[in-house]
Amino acid sequence: MGGKSFIFFRNPRPDAVDPATGQRYQDVIVFWVASEADKQALVQDEASPFFTTAHFDGHPSVLLRAGRLGELTRKELAEVIQDAWLSRASARRASAWLSAHPPA
Template identity: 75%
Template sequence: MADRPATVADVHEIAAGMPHVSRIEGSKAGNAVYQVGGKSFVFFRTPRSDAVDPDTGERYADVIVIWVESEADKLALTQDPASPFFTTSHFDGHPSVLIRQSRLGEIGLTELRELIQDAWLGRASKRRAERWLAGQSG
């Protein structure tokens, strides 16, 4: 089956489908935050002054934050200016990347699934991560 462009619904489905996940509303705006063991691994961010349209200065209202394993992973996703992934100075030293909902279609469902699963693995307890990984082989 061919890969298809990722969607916002896919973000919710994949994140919510991981084991031991809680979805909470992260702000008065009701933005979804997905957590495992009380640790966020994907969240929908409220508009902030550090992520703005360079032409209009308007705050992006559609930013999703996804945890990554390392600074090297973050750099690999954000260093190409054409990449839909980006970061801001607010996230310097923080193991996460940002992507706008409006640009999710620039990545495939397979890549999105891998990113979210890796985000979950990076935040889950060692035991939960090992149990989930063991269930994936075979």
Template identity: 70%
Template sequence: MVRPRPARVADLHALALAMPHVTVEGGSQGNEVYQVGGKSFVYFRTPRPDAVDPATGEKYDDVIVLWVPDEEDKRALVEDPATPFFTTPHFDGHPSVLVRACRLGELTRQQLAEVVEDGWCSRASQRRVETWRASRA
């Protein structure tokens, strides 16, 4: 039996770029922002005061924001102790989850692919989503 491979940051870039109609924008500090139809679905966030190491108070410098379909999906990911996803009060009411790049290896590549694909589907037009799903059938 082949054991699933842990996800890596390179996988996240490849998975996001593999989705149709994706553009990569540069954030304010050169960080990657993956978009479909002008709407972000994955972005590498710059350090912010709402995501800090509880032991040191240092701002995390490797936070990635991934869009999710809805609040129910967000809660499922954030509340599952088996996943590295989290949120902060800054993202209350926002359909996204956060994950630190250094913890992506706690997911398999396939698990990460599902989150990226769901995020893309939540931001792409209905026509694009239908076309993409039909191509996979």
């Protein structure tokens, strides 16, 4: 992938805390997204397990607590992972992947 990250675990930070306890989340995963519109589509629904913080304003990524992964279906998680990879892959690699794996 050319040394680019597309998903990574984030160190606990003061901007992502449990509202009930004030404790920093220990299990935040960052997923890159292709655009601000994609980001908003994932975070604007209050029931969605995806979220963002002010630290990530203007950054093409969304956050997800590992403890909430079970709220996603396998298909949904696979799509988010694929989209994260595609957002960071070179045009050549992305094109080759999409040719071999057309969207359903």
